[in-house]
Amino acid sequence: MNEQLQIERQRLDADIVCVGFGPATAGFLTTLSRQLLNADGTPAIESAVTPGMPPQVLCYERADDIGFGVSGVVTRARALQASFPDIKTAGIPMAAPVSEEKILYLLDPHGTSRRSAALKIADTLICAARWALPFEHHALNLPWTPSFLRKHDGMILSVGQFMQWVGAQVQSTGTVQIWPGTPVSQALVEGKKVIGVRLLDQGVDKKGNPSDGFTPGMDVHAALTVVADGPIGPIGRQLDEIFGMPGGHHTRDWAVGMKFVVDLPEDTPLKPGTVLHTFGYPEPEIFGFLYVHPDRVASLGIFVPSWFDNPARTAYRYLQHWMLHPYLWRYFKGSKLRSWGAKTLGESGKHGEPHLTGDGYARIGEGSGTTNVLTGSGVDEAWATGTQLAEAVIELLKAKRPFTKEHLEATYVKRRRASWVEAEGRAAEKSRDGFQKGAVTGMIGMALAGLTNGKFSLGHAPVQPWKRIPTMEDYFAGKISRDDFARIRAECKAKKVSLHGALMDKAGWPAIPFDGQLLVSHQDALLMGGKVQAPAGYADHVVFLHPDLCEKCGARICIEACSGQAITPGETGVPAFDREKCVHCGACLWNCSQANPENPERMNIAFRAGTGGLHSAEN
Ligand SMILES: Cc1cc2nc3c(=O)[nH]c(=O)nc-3n(C[C@H](O)[C@H](O)[C@H](O)COP(=O)(O)OP(=O)(O)OC[C@H]3O[C@@H](n4cnc5c(N)ncnc54)[C@H](O)[C@@H]3O)c2cc1C
Numbered sequence: 001m002n003e004q005l006q007i008e009r010q011r012l013d014a015d016i017v018c019v020g021f022g023p024a025t026a027g028f029l030t031t032l033s034r035q036l037l038n039a040d041g042t043p044a045i046e047s048a049v050t051p052g053m054p055p056q057v058l059c060y061e062r063a064d065d066i067g068f069g070v071s072g073v074v075t076r077a078r079a080l081q082a083s084f085p086d087i088k089t090a091g092i093p094m095a096a097p098v099s100e101e102k103i104l105y106l107l108d109p110h111g112t113s114r115r116s117a118a119l120k121i122a123d124t125l126i127c128a129a130r131w132a133l134p135f136e137h138h139a140l141n142l143p144w145t146p147s148f149l150r151k152h153d154g155m156i157l158s159v160g161q162f163m164q165w166v167g168a169q170v171q172s173t174g175t176v177q178i179w180p181g182t183p184v185s186q187a188l189v190e191g192k193k194v195i196g197v198r199l200l201d202q203g204v205d206k207k208g209n210p211s212d213g214f215t216p217g218m219d220v221h222a223a224l225t226v227v228a229d230g231p232i233g234p235i236g237r238q239l240d241e242i243f244g245m246p247g248g249h250h251t252r253d254w255a256v257g258m259k260f261v262v263d264l265p266e267d268t269p270l271k272p273g274t275v276l277h278t279f280g281y282p283e284p285e286i287f288g289f290l291y292v293h294p295d296r297v298a299s300l301g302i303f304v305p306s307w308f309d310n311p312a313r314t315a316y317r318y319l320q321h322w323m324l325h326p327y328l329w330r331y332f333k334g335s336k337l338r339s340w341g342a343k344t345l346g347e348s349g350k351h352g353e354p355h356l357t358g359d360g361y362a363r364i365g366e367g368s369g370t371t372n373v374l375t376g377s378g379v380d381e382a383w384a385t386g387t388q389l390a391e392a393v394i395e396l397l398k399a400k401r402p403f404t405k406e407h408l409e410a411t412y413v414k415r416r417r418a419s420w421v422e423a424e425g426r427a428a429e430k431s432r433d434g435f436q437k438g439a440v441t442g443m444i445g446m447a448l449a450g451l452t453n454g455k456f457s458l459g460h461a462p463v464q465p466w467k468r469i470p471t472m473e474d475y476f477a478g479k480i481s482r483d484d485f486a487r488i489r490a491e492c493k494a495k496k497v498s499l500h501g502a503l504m505d506k507a508g509w510p511a512i513p514f515d516g517q518l519l520v521s522h523q524d525a526l527l528m529g530g531k532v533q534a535p536a537g538y539a540d541h542v543v544f545l546h547p548d549l550c551e552k553c554g555a556r557i558c559i560e561a562c563s564g565q566a567i568t569p570g571e572t573g574v575p576a577f578d579r580e581k582c583v584h585c586g587a588c589l590w591n592c593s594q595a596n597p598e599n600p601e602r603m604n605i606a607f608r609a610g611t612g613g614l615h616s617a618e619n
């Protein structure tokens with residue numbers, strides 16, 4: 001037997017182990033760490049594994065540092081303020097109170113977007129009556145922000161800066177250890193019980209086989225495993241595979257959010273606290289946001305959702321067209337890119353809620369279905385469920401009750417069901433079903449659900465994303481002839497590049513006027529806006545499960561949608577994956593046109609635990 005394979009896997013015993021340090025775990029650890037010690041520093045509760053000490057609480061985070069998450073954040077901050085009553089004046093870098101909110105319907109200044117007949121009629125009517133409407137620079141400023149969308153008493157944050165601020169406080173209590181750069185590869189499951197986690201093996205080749213310096217990932221045993229690895233987390237998905245989803249629940253609604261952090265020009269009229277939300281352009285399905293931080297810094301970006309039927313759905317190029325919309329470009333012209341990022345959002349909300357607890361584990365945050373797609377809010381909800389679990393854990397530890405499914409249901413789930421997160425999640429449950437029938441029905445459905453507190457909605461339950469994706473030729477029919485298509489395909493294949501750039505050019509999208517500051521090539525953004533790093537000695541975390549399906553796949557949406565240009569046309573019919581360009585956005589997980597034969601709720605790509613990614617503590 002190979003010597004390397006005989007290296008023993010280390011074991012560590014803890015009381016509580018957490019997977020991921022996002023807002024959900026931050027809420028959990030903030031609440032928990034405050035109650036583990038008495039005022040005199042003695043343990044308020046005793047550890048089961050280290051008698052005489054407070055409970056041993058460990059948190060493993062995949063990213064290379066605390067605060068390398070991605071989120072543009074405007075939040076009502078209800079749960080955050082409950083944890084930190086002085087949060088608005090705490091001096092968190094890049095934080096600002098919301099001062100102004102606008103919702104803008106962006107018309108298409110070029111006529112290149114794909115608009116339904118209903119939308120074209122609406123556009124014509126708006127243009128005809130523009131003198132009487134709050135209309136400027138091809139945009140209609142909606143005169144009224146519905147109450148469910150308002151964040152007027154809330155805050156703008158940088159999730160990176162906020163997480164660093166929280167992380168420092170939590171660790172300074174001395175009761176919690178957070179280990180960044182340490183991905184969890186799997187939950188350890190015995191029968192129906194989760195008994196801890198296994199960390200990722202190091203010193204392996206691309207396929208995970210032991211290689212130079214092989215170090216098997218440690219097994220961390222704990223009475224409670226807190227699963228908070230977000231919407232694309234491998235541990236949450238492993239538990240879904242093992243325990244299934246509750247009846248009728250699924251995770252079919254997704255979006256990839258791509259954002260830039262920029263320095264606005266010196267003479268910008270935009271005030272800190274300004275919040276703009278947009279819809280209508282560059283395609284009707286794409287939503288945009290602009291949040292202004294202090295010191296002329298802004299977060300801006302778009303969401304490209306799973307119901308957008310374009311198989312060439314590149315978030316990067318669409319983000320550039322969005323920035324260039326006349327209403328926005330007057331603010332962005334002269335701006336400079338500081339950093340950028342991309343991350344998948346789980347948009348199924350309560351539809352996507354898994355089993356929240358089981359023996360030995362509990363799930364919190366976005367991976368547990370918290371994100372509210374009606375109010376456009378996820379951070380506060382994730383944080384709230386973390387605090388609810390912490391209160392439940394303290395109650396159980398004090399009562400010396402084990403972390404069984406029954407006890408966790410009676411403490412954590414009970415608190416969650418009684419909270420605003422649950423009530424608002426129910427109101428939002430069907431709010432986006434209308435988008436299954438198009439952007440106009442989707443917007444009307446959202447308004448209907450929002451104004452009736454979820455009593456009425458339009459549309460139908462979402463279908464699996466892979467079922468919606470047409471072929472490239474069908475999507476661009478009428479704009480690009482079959483002959484041109486064949487030529488573009490052949491040219492892109494020879495250059496080993498994705499198709500979307502050439503297809504969008506051919507379909508009439510204007511060229512991007514690169515300025516080397518804000519409008520830069522995708523490749524330059526990877527170099528300028530955060531820098532991608534991938535430590536050596538780890539396996540590829542993106543895996544094409546059934547190469548035969550890739551061989552005959554016509555859409556190859558994984559290549560077009562890849563946020564880091566990490567998936568490219570391969571030498572064979574199977575795409576190639578370059579770990580050193582991957583920003584860990586997770587978009588490839590659901591941007592695949594083929595169902596996984598073993599599970600049609602999944603697709604032909606596995607997104608496993610991995611290290612590295614885009615480094616920025618501003619996103
Ligand atoms: C572009 C964008 C804009 C957004 N805008 C807003 C907004 O304006 N307002 C708002 O409220 N919300 C917004 N959201 C949503 C919000 O960011 C999420 O709802 C929130 O971050 C969820 O928190 P979480 O802790 O549940 O999960 P996450 O933030 O996803 O955190 C999960 C953590 O787990 C880590 N992890 C994953 N796998 C592993 C593993 N195997 N081992 C160890 N660690 C692992 C990840 O690296 C990550 O740090 C936005 C999201 C995006 C992408």
Ligand code: SF4
Pocket residue numbers: 544549550551553554555556557558559575591592593594604605
């Ligand atoms: S991963 Fe999916 S979309 Fe990409 S080539 Fe394979 S089957 Fe097609």
Ligand code: SF4
Pocket residue numbers: 542561562563564565566567581582583584585586587588589
């Ligand atoms: S390969 Fe990496 S960068 Fe590309 S879509 Fe997948 S997770 Fe995102």
